[in-house]
Amino acid sequence: MRVLLVEDTIGLGEAVRDQIADDGHAVDWVQTLGFADASVKATAYDLILLDLMLPDGHGLTFLRKLRTAGNSAPVIILTARDQVSDRVEGLNAGADDYLIKPFDLSELSARVSAVARRYRGNPNPIIHVGNLVVDLNDHRIHRNGQPVELTAREWAIFEGFIQRPGILLSRSQLEDRLYAFGAEIESNTIEVYVSRLRKKLGHDAIVTVRGMGYRLEIHGQ
């Protein structure tokens, strides 16, 4: 799926872009309405993620122009919790959905893949890694055929690994998955969750890279 991300906050934009790319979609990220305008003229997007407060104007102006131009691509609005009127107006202006900042990356994934599913009638994407079978939408894991139960936090971490198996994830990247961006944490929480995941998924499933981070190890069978 081709996704256009219109968002001027750098940290958030990066995180969203990476998440969507990891989910297997092509992302174009622009920071202004001007570039957004140009992009939709050049490309037929399957989904548009639209922030409302942008340096060169309000997202709703863009949305209305898009609709009157006959573009009916699904639009998901990214908005702050207190801007209720914006949200209502957004839906009236032709948005399909909205996400309230700060949002979980997994919530974002869910919304995006809901759109993707509607567009091509896809079943759940199932990933096989070593002796694990993972259903991403359903948050379900089987290890050697046995179901494995993960808590919300454990899943958040694990999802980060499974999306890029074999790739090194730094501590702070993992922390971002737990505490919607920003929130600094000074403790060994990540270590604890890695430990818990190892207990559930096998002790060699996650490899420590000293001083750098962790990586999911693909092994077996």
Place this chain on the structure above:
Amino acid sequence: MRVLLVEDTIGLGEAVRDQIADDGHAVDWVQTLGFADASVKATAYDLILLDLMLPDGHGLTFLRKLRTAGNSAPVIILTARDQVSDRVEGLNAGADDYLIKPFDLSELSARVSAVARRYRGNPNPIIHVGNLVVDLNDHRIHRNGQPVELTAREWAIFEGFIQRPGILLSRSQLEDRLYAFGAEIESNTIEVYVSRLRKKLGHDAIVTVRGMGYRLEIHGQ
């Protein structure tokens, strides 16, 4: 697809009817709520296009009655640009979408075929899950042979589960089923409905996945 068009403006009604017929759907066109009432009792429509200002009453009264009667056919509201409050109320009353007059016929086509797409691939209206037998068209459920009565809201939730048994549904996905898109809800309504469904369908029918959502458990037989 069977479409019911409720619209008292002659010119517009004709144009819409013709467009939908051209798209390959069967259209019934009525001009009053009275006839609309009679029609939905006689026929199971797959989509209802509903004007709000009608000679014998307001379309929302009709919509509410429809929903409390357990009819969950998708409804698209046809409304004028300046009636924002009507639109919001409409979504809250259980409409699925809306179109602002005057609208392009191509826009209409797009929305209608979006509904059609969602409706297709559902050829088997009777589903067996564990000790439940569910008739999707009739909204009828039997548990171990005994009929189970669900209210409109309970059904809305349950339908989400039954369409893809075993899948995890997040709180917000369930909320979307109750309140078209939009309407923010800050309460435990979902929990209450889950609780009531459990009482009617068996306490182990719906499993809580803490921090993530709920899932219908397929068990027995």
Place this chain on the structure above:
DNA sequence: CTTTACCTGACACTGACCTGAACGCGGCTA
């Protein structure tokens, strides 16, 4: 050997969740 980084069992507390009960409202009946 010392230092640093990481591991993991244990534990207290928070907040997510459950559910009986009460409220409010629209629709139906008399």
Place this chain on the structure above:
DNA sequence: TAGCCGCGTTCAGGTCAGTGTCAGGTAAAG
């Protein structure tokens, strides 16, 4: 018109799994 009923929603009180912190231990690096 008044009264009743069913449904949707909110509230309050209770329960318990999940989370984060800590402390004592182990492994790696130099």
